[in-house]
Amino acid sequence: MSVLESSLAFVVWYLFPLYVVVSLVFAIFADADMTLLWANLVGHRPERRLKHRVVWVTGASSGIGEELAYQLAQCGARLILSSRRESELQRVKRRCLECSHLQEDDIRVLPLDLLERHSHEAITQAAIQYFGHIDVLINNGGRSQRSLFLETNLEVYSALMELNFLGTVSLTKQVLPHMTERGSGTIATVSSVVGIAGAPLATGYSASKHALQGFFNSLRTELTDYPNILVSTVCPGPVQSKIVDNAFTEALHKPVPTVGSQEHKMCTRRCVRLMLVGIVNGIQEMWIAQQPFLFFYYAWQYTPTFAWFITNKLGKKRVQNFKAGLDADSAYFSKPKAS
Numbered sequence: 035m036s037v038l039e040s041s042l043a044f045v046v047w048y049l050f051p052l053y054v055v056v057s058l059v060f061a062i063f064a065d066a067d068m069t070l071l072w073a074n075l076v077g078h079r080p081e082r083r084l085k086h087r088v089v090w091v092t093g094a095s096s097g098i099g100e101e102l103a104y105q106l107a108q109c110g111a112r113l114i115l116s117s118r119r120e121s122e123l124q125r126v127k128r129r130c131l132e133c134s135h136l137q138e139d140d141i142r143v144l145p146l147d148l149l150e151r152h153s154h155e156a157i158t159q160a161a162i163q164y165f166g167h168i169d170v171l172i173n174n175g176g177r178s179q180r181s182l183f184l185e186t187n188l189e190v191y192s193a194l195m196e197l198n199f200l201g202t203v204s205l206t207k208q209v210l211p212h213m214t215e216r217g218s219g220t221i222a223t224v225s226s227v228v229g230i231a232g233a234p235l236a237t238g239y240s241a242s243k244h245a246l247q248g249f250f251n252s253l254r255t256e257l258t259d260y261p262n263i264l265v266s267t268v269c270p271g272p273v274q275s276k277i278v279d280n281a282f283t284e285a286l287h288k289p290v291p292t293v294g295s296q297e298h299k300m301c302t303r304r305c306v307r308l309m310l311v312g313i314v315n316g317i318q319e320m321w322i323a324q325q326p327f328l329f330f331y332y333a334w335q336y337t338p339t340f341a342w343f344i345t346n347k348l349g350k351k352r353v354q355n356f357k358a359g360l361d362a363d364s365a366y367f368s369k370p371k372a373s
């Protein structure tokens with residue numbers, strides 16, 4: 035057998051089956067993109083890298099932001115906790131103190147409304163003054179949407195862009211000069227799976243997350259002279275939180291009528307752990323989702339025609355369930371049930 039033939043046989047009999055098996059195992063069990071999972075396996079640990087760091091979390095009063103506060107506190111990070119309701123932030127602060135070795139002074143509650151852009155400069159100055167600097171800003175605060183475009187007021191689209199996009203850009207605008215002056219820092223922004231693809235009932239939400247993706251992908255390229263500044267975007271799939279309760283509907287102040295169980299969604303704890311691993315390992319874009327969502331990220335990236343075939347089938351079912359007054363989210367995973 036020639037060298038060429040034996041090399042070919044090696045590839046066909048050993049490497050290719052190994053590749054197929056590894057890919058299948060990955061496809062079935064993975065809940066994040068390969069870079070992030072690799073970092074989780076062999077990379078830096080958040081406990082080591084975040085100790086004594088000053089981390090500012092927006093939207094810290096519930097869901098992903100609240101869990102970020104607890105895990106960051108356990109890592110020994112000093113915290114600035116922001117969202118609109120001070121009482122809720124005080125509750126989160128108390129739990130942070132209970133579950134970590136942090137002292138009262140290590141956590142600063144700083145109420146912030148992302149919509150009130152005129153207040154962002156003063157609040158940022160207050161945050162910088164308190165600890166002397168900010169190492170990490172996590173732009174997490176935001177709201178989703180559950181409504182069909184044809185039935186939704188334009189005001190809702192305006193509100194989604196004001197909050198998710200402009201509110202985040204405004205705060206980043208205040209914090210980034212502080213980081214460029216120091217020559218280091220991290221700005222991590224929670225985007226979404228719908229910042230990469232799309233989903234029915236979330237046209238405005240998806241648009242606001244696409245806007246964030248475009249903004250931060252472009253900003254990152256403007257900061258190449260600052261190798262120690264990380265601009266990271268996090269794209270979670272469905273995660274347990276209050277996101278559906280708090281979502282916009284077709285009219286500005288109308289609540290979501292049907293909020294189903296969140297149990298089928300990714301555990302908040304796992305999502306946040308992976309986020310922190312990504313941040314300390316300098317990952318610029320993270321995909322975090324259970325299957326089958328993670329599979330779709332790859333499909334959308336590499337085989338869009340196939341991805342849209344599947345997405346349209348699921349989307350159709352989701353819209354039908356929504357119109358029938360059923361929980362649109364659960365319908366993806368199990369037999370839809372009215373709640």
Ligand SMILES: NC(=O)c1ccc[n+]([C@@H]2O[C@H](COP(=O)([O-])OP(=O)(O)OC[C@H]3O[C@@H](n4cnc5c(N)ncnc54)[C@H](O)[C@@H]3O)[C@@H](O)[C@H]2O)c1
Nearest residue numbers: 093095096097098117147148175176226272273275276277
């Ligand atoms: N949960 C999911 O399935 C999921 C998936 C992908 C992305 N995300 C994103 O994760 C982030 C956190 O959402 P969550 O799932 O924890 O939902 P959540 O509703 O539990 O938390 C949202 C947080 O944002 C805050 N917020 C809302 N409006 C605000 C305003 N005007 N000013 C300041 N803070 C405000 C809320 O007070 C709350 O603390 C959001 O950006 C969301 O788009 C969530």
